[in-house]
Amino acid sequence: MKNVIVYVEHRHGATRKVTFELATQAHAIAEQLGGKAHAVVLGAGAARLAEALTAYPLDVVHVAEDADVDTYLLDPAVDYLEAAARAAGPSLILIPNTLSGRDVAGRLVARLGAGVAADVVDVKIEGGRVACVSPKMGGAEITTCVLKPADFGIATVRPNAFAAQPGGAGAAIETLAKPAGKSYAAVVDSDVEEGSGELALEEAPVVIAGGRGLGGAEPFDTLLKPLAEALGGAVGASRAAADAGWVPYSLQIGQTGKTVSPNLYIAIGISGAIQHKVGMRSSSTIVAVNKDGQAPIAEFSDLVVVGDAFKIVPELTKLIQAAKA
Amino acid sequence: MKIVVTVKLVPDPNAEKHIDPATKRLVRTGVETVLNPYDEYALEAALQLKERAGGDTTVTVFAMSPESLKEILRKALAMGADEAVLLSDAGLEGSDVWATSYAMAHALKKIGFDLLVVGGLTDDGSTGAVPGALAEQLGLPCITNARKADIADGKLHVERETDTGYQTVTAPLPALLTTALTFGEPRYASLKGIMGAKKKTISTLTLADLALDAPVGESGSKTELVAFAPPPVRGKGRIETPEDGAAGAKLIFDFLKEKKLV
Ligand SMILES: Cc1cc2nc3c(=O)[nH]c(=O)nc-3n(C[C@H](O)[C@H](O)[C@H](O)COP(=O)(O)OP(=O)(O)OC[C@H]3O[C@@H](n4cnc5c(N)ncnc54)[C@H](O)[C@@H]3O)c2cc1C
Ligand SMILES: Cc1cc2nc3c(=O)[nH]c(=O)nc-3n(C[C@H](O)[C@H](O)[C@H](O)COP(=O)(O)OP(=O)(O)OC[C@H]3O[C@@H](n4cnc5c(N)ncnc54)[C@H](O)[C@@H]3O)c2cc1C
Numbered sequence: 001m002k003n004v005i006v007y008v009e010h011r012h013g014a015t016r017k018v019t020f021e022l023a024t025q026a027h028a029i030a031e032q033l034g035g036k037a038h039a040v041v042l043g044a045g046a047a048r049l050a051e052a053l054t055a056y057p058l059d060v061v062h063v064a065e066d067a068d069v070d071t072y073l074l075d076p077a078v079d080y081l082e083a084a085a086r087a088a089g090p091s092l093i094l095i096p097n098t099l100s101g102r103d104v105a106g107r108l109v110a111r112l113g114a115g116v117a118a119d120v121v122d123v124k125i126e127g128g129r130v131a132c133v134s135p136k137m138g139g140a141e142i143t144t145c146v147l148k149p150a151d152f153g154i155a156t157v158r159p160n161a162f163a164a165q166p167g168g169a170g171a172a173i174e175t176l177a178k179p180a181g182k183s184y185a186a187v188v189d190s191d192v193e194e195g196s197g198e199l200a201l202e203e204a205p206v207v208i209a210g211g212r213g214l215g216g217a218e219p220f221d222t223l224l225k226p227l228a229e230a231l232g233g234a235v236g237a238s239r240a241a242a243d244a245g246w247v248p249y250s251l252q253i254g255q256t257g258k259t260v261s262p263n264l265y266i267a268i269g270i271s272g273a274i275q276h277k278v279g280m281r282s283s284s285t286i287v288a289v290n291k292d293g294q295a296p297i298a299e300f301s302d303l304v305v306v307g308d309a310f311k312i313v314p315e316l317t318k319l320i321q322a323a324k325a
Numbered sequence: 326m327k328i329v330v331t332v333k334l335v336p337d338p339n340a341e342k343h344i345d346p347a348t349k350r351l352v353r354t355g356v357e358t359v360l361n362p363y364d365e366y367a368l369e370a371a372l373q374l375k376e377r378a379g380g381d382t383t384v385t386v387f388a389m390s391p392e393s394l395k396e397i398l399r400k401a402l403a404m405g406a407d408e409a410v411l412l413s414d415a416g417l418e419g420s421d422v423w424a425t426s427y428a429m430a431h432a433l434k435k436i437g438f439d440l441l442v443v444g445g446l447t448d449d450g451s452t453g454a455v456p457g458a459l460a461e462q463l464g465l466p467c468i469t470n471a472r473k474a475d476i477a478d479g480k481l482h483v484e485r486e487t488d489t490g491y492q493t494v495t496a497p498l499p500a501l502l503t504t505a506l507t508f509g510e511p512r513y514a515s516l517k518g519i520m521g522a523k524k525k526t527i528s529t530l531t532l533a534d535l536a537l538d539a540p541v542g543e544s545g546s547k548t549e550l551v552a553f554a555p556p557p558v559r560g561k562g563r564i565e566t567p568e569d570g571a572a573g574a575k576l577i578f579d580f581l582k583e584k585k586l587v
Contacts, residue, residue: 106457
């Protein structure tokens with residue numbers, strides 16, 4: 001592998017922080033491999049987003065603003081990516097580890113006969129080979145996985161694993177030719193955005209998570225949201241809170257929910273069951289507010305404050321707001 | 326209509342797991358094996374589609390797994406699947422996503438189906454890349470993360486979750502579908518189901534039945550696990566019991582300041 005290709009996931013030109021993290025990292029890896037850093041942006045809004053990407057240290061941004069990309073489910077996007085990879089030659093393809101990122105990765109594994117390393121938090125070049133580091137089994141093991149084929153390899157990368165840093169001399173923007181002779185079967189009849197404008201949980205630098213100890217839906221709005229806003233973070237939840245219908249499942253953190261690794265995780269009224277722990281244990285700093293000092297969360301928190309969330313959290317929010325003012 | 330559901334047999338999600346330094350594979354001894362949780366949702370979806378379609382619709386479960394775990398599949402039969410097929414061969418050990426999807430695709434072609442329902446993610450490997458790879462190997466439309474699915478006029482109609490909301494998608498059959506956890510809780514096996522499962526067949530395929538062109542298993546894989554280590558230990562932190570809410574808030578605030586988090 002010589003080059004690095006970033007698959008840019010976006011919606012009508014709006015993308016997430018992970019895109020810029022990958023663009024930054026692509027340059028660093030390409031430099032070690034002695035190749036070039038590319039990005040591929042497809043579908044409605046691609047041209048506008050490509051402009052924004054030129055602020056990052058990429059060599060080439062490939063664009064195809066083709067309506068088929070949004071009309072058909074992923075098939076045209078996979079065709080474009082395959083074509084871009086074959087044109088670039090031996091490459092490591094970086095894909096965000098998201099729902100659709102995993103689909104793209106799987107499809108390219110078969111198309112390119114490539115290996116895939118999943119949920120990658122670090123990439124090392126060892127003797128010309130690409131080695132990917134991933135926390136596995138809920139973070140119980142940190143594995144290093146080498147991508148064997150010399151031509152193509154794929155890494156699905158965890159958001160927040162790398163820093164995003166603008167720079168470089170400004171990438172060239174090139175238009176991708178439409179792969180010929182393709183037909184597409186899965187038609188997207190409608191595409192609905194929910195909860196727009198909110199910070200993606202996986203990308204938030206701070207996560208304020210609530211559990212059964214909050215007793216209902218209302219404290220998520222009145223207690224957690226103001227604290228999250230004050231700290232520039234997002235609200236998350238335990239499964240108990242999601243199961244009770246207090247928050248949508250999209251906020252659930254843990255084994256059957258999302259995996260987050262923010263700088264700061266504050267668990268409020270969450271006991272810290274193993275299935276919750278595996279989704280947040282790699283957070284840099286963990287603070288817990290819990291009535292019970294013996295709750296399992298105390299075993300892996302940096303600070304546990306024993307007490308009533310309803311008394312502590314509003315005071316904390318006030319202190320932070322005052323410090324910011 | 327014939328529906329096939331893929332089910333991975335994984336170590337109990339609630340058990341502490343680790344990797345054997347000698348084989349670099351998951352240690353399975355002393356840990357109970359279960360149906361991968363996501364795959365129970367896939368099975369639930371298949372059973373619902375069967376109930377709605379009626380007639381001669383059948384549900385087959387398929388697993389690629391060591392033969393010794395075969396009987397775990399009885400649970401899927403007790404939940405309502407009609408039969409099970411196991412692909413088992415020492416030559417498959419150590420297969421990665423590419424090798425797994427390649428071998429599974431050949432077995433599934435042999436079994437035949439109109440609809441293939443796959444789980445979204447496993448509890449052990451957790452790459453989530455098998456469904457896409459499998460769809461490509463089989464040349465099927467690939468519709469993932471379904472929270473609702475229906476079959477009408479020979480087409481699959483799906484409401485699927487995305488990272489930002491949801492989509493409705495239509496595709497012709499045969500197709501590959503994966504299910505989200507919002508599809509609905511998997512049913513429990515009834516006593517009648519458990520009794521009936523004892524009489525259902527679990528047949529076995531081996532690599533000799535598949536005539537593959539490329540190697541699979543560890544040598545055929547495109548990835549190699551070269552190292553693994555436990556994460557750095559997170560020391561037990563401070564536990565404080567403040568007098569009141571304001572004192573508790575101050576403790577956290579000072580701690581965040583010290584860590585430069587505010
Ligand atoms: C297969 C499987 C998968 C699972 N997946 C997940 C998952 O992805 N994510 C997940 O979170 N769980 C998951 N679970 C569930 C998990 O086992 C726990 O049941 C769940 O995490 C408990 O949620 P909780 O901590 O909010 O509730 P509880 O365990 O009930 O804890 C509530 C805590 O709140 C404290 N408390 C109560 N009142 C207050 C107050 N006023 N102020 C401060 N503290 C208070 C209590 O002391 C207690 O510690 C899964 C379980 C299974 C079997
Ligand atoms: C700790 C660990 C880490 C690993 N990391 C990687 C890695 O980074 N890259 C890599 O290529 N391989 C990796 N593997 C190997 C990988 O687990 C196997 O290739 C596995 O067979 C398929 O991948 P998955 O478990 O990630 O499946 P996923 O893609 O998460 O599975 C999605 C769905 O596919 C179906 N499915 C998957 N496998 C089977 C099966 N054997 N039988 C029936 N249905 C199945 C199920 O319905 C499942 O819900 C890892 C394995 C372990 C134990």
